[in-house]
Each structure stands twice: as C-alpha cells, then as structure tokens.
Amino acid sequence: MQITRTPAEVRDALRGAGRPVGLVPTMGALHAGHLALVAQARAECRTVVASLFVNPLQFGPGEDFDRYPRAFESDVAALEAGGVDVVYAPDVGTMYPPGFATSVDPGDVGERYEGSLRPGHFRGVATVCVKLFATAGCDRAYFGAKDAQQAAVIQRVIEDLNLPVELIVVPTVREPDGLALSSRNVYLDVEQRAAAPALHRALDAVMRAVTHGETDRDRAVAAGRAELTVPLHEAYLDVVDPQTFVSPERLDAPVLAIASAWLGPTRLIDNVPIEAPAHAPHEIVR
Amino acid sequence: MQITRTPAEVRDALRGAGRPVGLVPTMGALHAGHLALVAQARAECRTVVASLFVNPLQFGPGEDFDRYPRAFESDVAALEAGGVDVVYAPDVGTMYPPGFATSVDPGDVGERYEGSLRPGHFRGVATVCVKLFATAGCDRAYFGAKDAQQAAVIQRVIEDLNLPVELIVVPTVREPDGLALSSRNVYLDVEQRAAAPALHRALDAVMRAVTHGETDRDRAVAAGRAELTVPLHEAYLDVVDPQTFVSPERLDAPVLAIASAWLGPTRLIDNVPIEAPAHAPHEIVR
Numbered sequence: 200m201q202i203t204r205t206p207a208e209v210r211d212a213l214r215g216a217g218r219p220v221g222l223v224p225t226m227g228a229l230h231a232g233h234l235a236l237v238a239q240a241r242a243e244c245r246t247v248v249a250s251l252f253v254n255p256l257q258f259g260p261g262e263d264f265d266r267y268p269r270a271f272e273s274d275v276a277a278l279e280a281g282g283v284d285v286v287y288a289p290d291v292g293t294m295y296p297p298g299f300a301t302s303v304d305p306g307d308v309g310e311r312y313e314g315s316l317r318p319g320h321f322r323g324v325a326t327v328c329v330k331l332f333a334t335a336g337c338d339r340a341y342f343g344a345k346d347a348q349q350a351a352v353i354q355r356v357i358e359d360l361n362l363p364v365e366l367i368v369v370p371t372v373r374e375p376d377g378l379a380l381s382s383r384n385v386y387l388d389v390e391q392r393a394a395a396p397a398l399h400r401a402l403d404a405v406m407r408a409v410t411h412g413e414t415d416r417d418r419a420v421a422a423g424r425a426e427l428t429v430p431l432h433e434a435y436l437d438v439v440d441p442q443t444f445v446s447p448e449r450l451d452a453p454v455l456a457i458a459s460a461w462l463g464p465t466r467l468i469d470n471v472p473i474e475a476p477a478h479a480p481h482e483i484v485r
Numbered sequence: 486m487q488i489t490r491t492p493a494e495v496r497d498a499l500r501g502a503g504r505p506v507g508l509v510p511t512m513g514a515l516h517a518g519h520l521a522l523v524a525q526a527r528a529e530c531r532t533v534v535a536s537l538f539v540n541p542l543q544f545g546p547g548e549d550f551d552r553y554p555r556a557f558e559s560d561v562a563a564l565e566a567g568g569v570d571v572v573y574a575p576d577v578g579t580m581y582p583p584g585f586a587t588s589v590d591p592g593d594v595g596e597r598y599e600g601s602l603r604p605g606h607f608r609g610v611a612t613v614c615v616k617l618f619a620t621a622g623c624d625r626a627y628f629g630a631k632d633a634q635q636a637a638v639i640q641r642v643i644e645d646l647n648l649p650v651e652l653i654v655v656p657t658v659r660e661p662d663g664l665a666l667s668s669r670n671v672y673l674d675v676e677q678r679a680a681a682p683a684l685h686r687a688l689d690a691v692m693r694a695v696t697h698g699e700t701d702r703d704r705a706v707a708a709g710r711a712e713l714t715v716p717l718h719e720a721y722l723d724v725v726d727p728q729t730f731v732s733p734e735r736l737d738a739p740v741l742a743i744a745s746a747w748l749g750p751t752r753l754i755d756n757v758p759i760e761a762p763a764h765a766p767h768e769i770v771r
Contacts, residue, residue, distance in 0.1 A: 206647050298729075300592025301611070301645035307586055325587070326646075329615075333647045359587035360612075361492050361619045443584075 200279045202286045205293055206334045209248070212285045213336065217245030221367075222337035224328060227251040228268035228382035229277050232372040236341040237281035239369050248335045249278050251288040256295070256302075256323030268382055287335065294330065303329050303360075305352045311444045312435055312457060313348045313468070321352045328353055332364050340364050345371040345379045347455055347470045348444055355442075371469070373399070379469045391462040394430050398460050401426035401436060402471040405456040409438065409473045414450050427460055434459035434466055441472065486565045488572045491579055492620045495534070498571045499622065503531030507653075508623035510614060513537040514554035514668035515563050518658040522627040523567035525655050534621045535564050537574040542581070542588075542609030554668055573620065580616065589615050589646075591638045597730045598721055598743060599634050599754065607638045614639055618650050626650050631657040631665045633741055633756040634730055641728075657755070659685070665755045677748040680716050684746050687712035687722060688757040691742040695724065695759045700736045713746055720745035720752055727758065 203209045213220060221244030223236045240247045251274055258264035271288070278286055302322050308314075309321030332340060342350045350368045357364050372380045377399035378392075387395060405423035413419045416438050427433045439446050441455040450473075457470040489495045499506065507530030509522045526533045537560055544550035557574070564572055588608050594600075595607030618626060628636045636654045643650050658666045663685035664678075673681060691709035699705045702724050713719045725732050727741040736759075745754040 210649075298641075299645050300594065301642050302590050302592065303646070304588045304590060305586060306588070330645075330647045333649060336649065355584075356587050359585050359616075360589070361616045363496075363619060363622065 200275075200283055200286060202275065202288060204287075204289055206289075209285065209287050209334050210336070213246065213248070216284070219244045219338035220246045220248060220335060221339045221341060222331060222335045223247065223249040223283075223341045224331050225249060225251055225274075226253045226267065226382065227274045228270050228385075229274045230372075230380045230382060230384075232343050232345065232380040234277060234281055235372050236343060236369050237278065237283060239367065240339070240341045241282045243367075244339060246285070247283050248285045248287060248337060249281075249283045250331055250335075251275075251278075251286060252294060252327070252331075254294070254323060254327045255291060256326055257317075257320050258323070259317050259319060262317070263383075263386075268385055287331070294327070302326050303356060305355045305359075308348070308355050308442075308444050309352050311348070312437070312439075312459070316434060316459070316466075321349070324349055325352055325356045329356065329360070329362070332362055337364055339367055341367045341369055343371060344368050344472075345381065345469065347441065347457060351442055351444055377403075379467075381467065383465055383467065386465040387462060391430060391465065395462060395467060397426045397428065397431055398458055398467055398469050399471070401460075402456045402458050402469055405436070405438060405458075406471045406473050409450050409454070409456075416446060416448065416450055419450060419456075423456065423458070427458075430462055431460040432462075434461060438473070486561075486569055486572060488561065488574060490573075490575055492575075495571065495573050495620050496622070499532065499534070502570070505530045505624035506532045506534060506621060507625045507627060508617060508621045509533065509535040509569075509627045510617050511535060511537055511560075512539045512553065512668065513560045514556050514671075515560045516658075516666045516668060516670075518629050518631065518666040520563060520567055521658050522629060522655050523564065523569060525653065526625070526627045527568045529653075530625060532571070533569045534571045534573060534623060535567075535569045536617055536621075537561075537564075537572060538580060538613070538617075540580070540609060540613045541577060542612055543603075543606050544609070545603050545605060548603070549669075549672075554671055573617070580613070588612050589642060591641045591645075594634070594641050594728075594730050595638050597634070598723070598725075598745070602720060602745070602752075607635070610635055611638055611642045615642065615646070615648070618648055623650055625653055627653045627655055629657060630654050630758075631667065631755065633727065633743060637728055637730055663689075665753075667753065669751055669753065672751040673748060677716060677751065681748060681753060683712045683714065683717055684744055684753055684755050685757070687746075688742045688744050688755055691722070691724060691744075692757045692759050695736050695740070695742075702732060702734065702736055705736060705742075709742065709744070713744075716748055717746040718748075720747060724759070 221240035303325040376396040401423035408422035507526035589611040662682040687709035694708035
C-alpha cells in the first residue's frame with residue numbers, strides 16, 4: 200500500500216492502474232462503517248484508493264473541526280488490512296493552497312436539513328469530492344448510507360457536471376442496539392450513549408407507520424417523535440424523497456425517513472429507507 | 486467527423502481515442518479566431534473535439550442570448566475543414582435537464598470587470614466548462630486570449646478542482662485595423678465598425694506607456710483613455726495581474742491591459758499583454 204500526499208503523487212501511483220478504480224473518501228477516525236465501504240470497493244474494483252482528509256470547508260464556525268477525532272496511524276493500518284492500494288492523505292495547505300477560490304454548489308438539495316443546520320456544509324462536501332474524484336480519476340466512489348443527504352448531494356453533482364464517476368451507496372453499519380456507527384459517537388458520555396439508540400427507534404417507528412399504510416406525512420412523523428425524549432433533543436425528523444430531500448405531501452412512493460437529534464453538544468444523524476408503502480394510493484384503487 | 490448530441494454519444498465517439506484529446510469549446514458563430522484554436526488543437530493533439538453550445542447560464546437577463554448569432558451548418562463545415570474529429574452540439578435541455586442545480590463558482594477572479602458587469606457570467610462559464618471537460622475527458626482545452634478573464638477563471642477552476650486538463654491560450658486574431666475578432670462584431674453598424682478599432686488603440690497606448698517606463702497605473706490608464714472617444718463609451722480600462730485580475734499599485738511585473746467599451750447597444754472587450762515594463766523597479770536598481 201502506497202501513502203501519497205499530493206495530487207501528483209496520487210496520479211503517479213495510479214498511472215496504468217487496473218480499472219475500475221474505486222475511491223473511498225473519508226475524514227479518517229475509521230470505524231466498521233468505513234471498513235464496509237473499503238470491503239465493497241475491494242470486492243468490486245481492480246484498484247482501491249482511500250482518502251484521509253478532515254475537510255475544513257465542510258465545517259462551520261463553532262463546529263468540531265479542531266476536535267474532530269484524528270487517528271492517522273491506526274487508520275492507515277486498517278486501510279492496509281482492508282486491501283487498499285493507495286492512500287491519499289493531503290494536508291490542508293495541499294488541498295487548499297494560497298489563492299484557492301473555487302466552490303461547487305449543489306443547489307437546493309444541499310440547502311435542506313443538514314444544509315440548513317450547517318450553512319455551506321454541502322458546498323464544502325461537493326467541492327472536496329469533485330477535487331478527490333478528479334485527483335484519483337476514479338470510476339466509482341463509495342459513500343455510506345448513513346449520510347444520506349451527502350449521497351444525494353454527490354449524486355446531484357455527478358449528474359449535473361457529467362462526472363464519469365458512479366456513486367455507490369453502502370448500507371449503514373449499526374451497533375447491536377441500533378445506533379449507527381459514526382466517528383462522532385466517541386463524543387457521547389455513558390448516559391448519552393445509552394439514550395442514543397432512540398434515534399434509530401424513532402426512524403423505525405416512522406418506517407412501520409408508513410409500511411402499515413400511513414400516507415400522511417405529519418402522522419407518520421408523529422409516530423416516531425414519541426421516541427425522541429430527553430436527553431435527546433430533536434433537530435429534525437421527517438420523511439423525504441431520497442434524491443431531492445423534498446418532503447412529499449402523501450407518502451405514496453419509496454421514501455426515506457431522516458432524523459437528527461442533539462445529545463448534549465453532539466448532534467447525531469440517521470435514516471431508514473422505506474421501500475414501498477403497503478397501501479399506497481395506486482395499490483388501493485386496484 | 487462525427488456530430489454528437491449527448492454526453493453518452495461523445496463518450497462513445499471518444500472510446501479508445503488517441504491521446505492527447507484536445508477540446509475547443511465554442512458558442513458557434515465561428516470566425517477566424519475560433520479556427521485558430523482549432524488549428525492549434527489539430528497541430529498538438531491526436532484527437533480534436535469542438536463543442537457548439539450557446540450557454541444560457543452565462544447570459545444575464547436582458548443580454549443577447551436570444552439574438553446571439555447561430556450558424557450551425559456553416560460552423561459544422563468550418564470544423565470539418567479544420568480537421569475536427571468530433572463535434573459536440575447538445576441542446577439546452579440535454580446540457581441542463583430538469584432538476585439541474587449544481588454550479589461552479591470561481592470566486593474573486595470571476596467577480597471583477599466582466600463579472601461585475603455581468604453578475605453570474607463566470608459562474609455560468611465555469612459550470613459549462615467543467616461539464617464539457619468531464620464529458621470529453623479532454624487532456625487540453627483551447628481558449629482565445631481575447632477573453633482573457635475567462636481564461637483566468639478557467640485556469641483558477643482547473644487548479645482549484647485538480648482537473649486533469651491543461652489550459653492552452655491562443656493569441657487573439659485581429660482585423661487588419663486592429664479590431665479583435667468577435668462573434669458580436671456582426672452587431673456593429675458601419676459607423677460603429679469604423680470607430681471600433683479605437684478600443685485596441687487605447688490598449689496599445691497603455692502598453693506603450695508602461696513599456697516606456699510608466700509604473701503608475703492611473704497615468705498608464707490615462708494614456709489610453711484619450712483614445713476612447715464618442716461613439717465609444719468606456720465600460721472599463723485598466724491594467725491588471727493576468728492571473729488574478731487584481732490591479733497592482735505599481736506596474737513592476739508582467740501585466741495585462743484590459744478594456745471594454747460600448748458602441749450603441751454592443752459592448753466589445755479586448756486586451757493587450759505587457760510582458761516586461763522597461764524600467765520596472767527591480768531593473769532600475771541594477
């Protein structure tokens with residue numbers, strides 16, 4: 200496994216590499232969710248590149264950029280064990296040298312929910328992803344389903360900019376009690392950690408309501424809201440179109456239940472896909 | 486020569502194409518300036534792609550998108566005669582399908598001069614160029630020196646997004662009286678056409694002032710301003726850094742004289758590079 204630090208080093212390392220080239224973009228502090236991305240890339244691609252870069256552009260003022268967990272040595276060991284061919288770990292000055300000014304804005308899908316709570320976040324995500332895709336010249340890029348809005352943003356950007364990259368979304372990895380793996384889970388104290396699975400239970404309740412025939416969004420959401428009790432404080436809980444993150448009036452197509460809640464200073468996110476409502480209108484009329 | 490209409494057709498046409506692939510992005514209504522781009526691309530690249538697309542994103546409200554000259558048949562004939570391998574001529578709905586939302590913003594260099602007169606113009610230019618580069622998978626892209634700020638914007642975007650594309654800037658082609666070729670020259674009536682070369686004379690006057698030792702920007706500009714008389718009305722006349730389009734206080738490095746003037750409803754632009762001031766401070770002290 201080769202560790203590279205600059206775009207030129209990445210390109211040298213990948214010259215003549217077997218195709219497809221799969222990229223796993225990460226901010227490091229790797230957990231089993233990241234390693235599921237690596238494993239799927241390894242299974243599907245001749246060449247696997249993983250990036251380790253805590254991207255300042257996607258953090259707002261007062262967010263946790265400075266204290267975001269870093270674990271370079273153990274991350275590298277995990278990537279090597281996962282069969283990664285090339286690691287790209289640039290420093291901030293390499294990614295954003297003096298004079299850097301360009302940004303990629305994904306538009307509406309990046310303004311809702313996470314984008315509303317974190318202004319500029321998805322512009323930072325889109326910008327760094329376009330850079331990473333171009334640097335690696337990758338054919339596929341692997342993202343976790345836990346960050347569903349991020350995946351929707353990247354898919355929007357890939358389509359809109361005609362990027363020759365296929366987005367692969369890998370299912371969320373969860374703890375046995377349902378909590379989605381996240382590098383930010385290390386911020387939780389014992390009491391918060393014990394309460395955290397309620398976020399997933401809320402989403403499951405929304406999913407059950409819809410699959411049992413609830414087509415009214417407000418009532419479906421209310422079914423989940425009952426789970427979001429102190430010490431959790433809801434940031435949002437909703438049912439949305441998984442591509443646009445627009446909330447439909449009637450839940451009669453595949454939708455996504457999304458949620459975010461604060462536990463002390465830490466905000467967690469999660470989502471559950473709802474494939475096919477059982478009693479959607481077009482089925483009722485048959 | 487193959488004419489393609491969609492990104493998929495471009496990619497099919499270029500599968501296994503000889504490298505380097507050179508792209509000449511145009512808005513059609515081709516003149517000898519465009520054909521100089523084609524000729525240089527043909528001389529330097531194994532495969533040459535030219536695009537014909539009047540990009541609505543780079544026109545503001547009230548600008549000349551609707552009446553911008555279109556000449557598809559003669560453009561295609563000229564590109565064929567110039568040895569182009571693949572023409573990409575999408576319609577607007579193919580370039581910007583329903584749901585399209587992403588934009589590429591080049592930052593400060595796109596806010597000055599043309600960007601100030603045409604808000605959003607360079608965001609539209611940057612967005613369509615990133616799309617065209619990705620669609621063609623080109624190694625080189627050829628732009629005219631006449632649109633100097635456009636070239637600076639594209640260079641900024643290429644560097645910032647790590648795009649694997651080399652920008653080639655081809656010298657401006659001029660009429661015998663000095664007027665830079667432009668698709669918009671057809672808008673000029675006989676009187677305006679007769680007055681138009683004053684724009685280039687103004688730039689030449691600035692260039693001569695600087696090469697004769699003028700290091701003060703205001704005095705250098707004043708030397709050119711004397712040429713911009715009725716029926717021309719100055720939009721701007723300045724000396725700038727050719728990369729950033731920031732105007733230096735003292736003209737002691739290679740700079741660019743830039744100008745724009747109105748002739749009736751038509752606004753022309755032009756520029757003249759000033760390679761090395763004769764009496765720049767670092768030379769005076771020798």
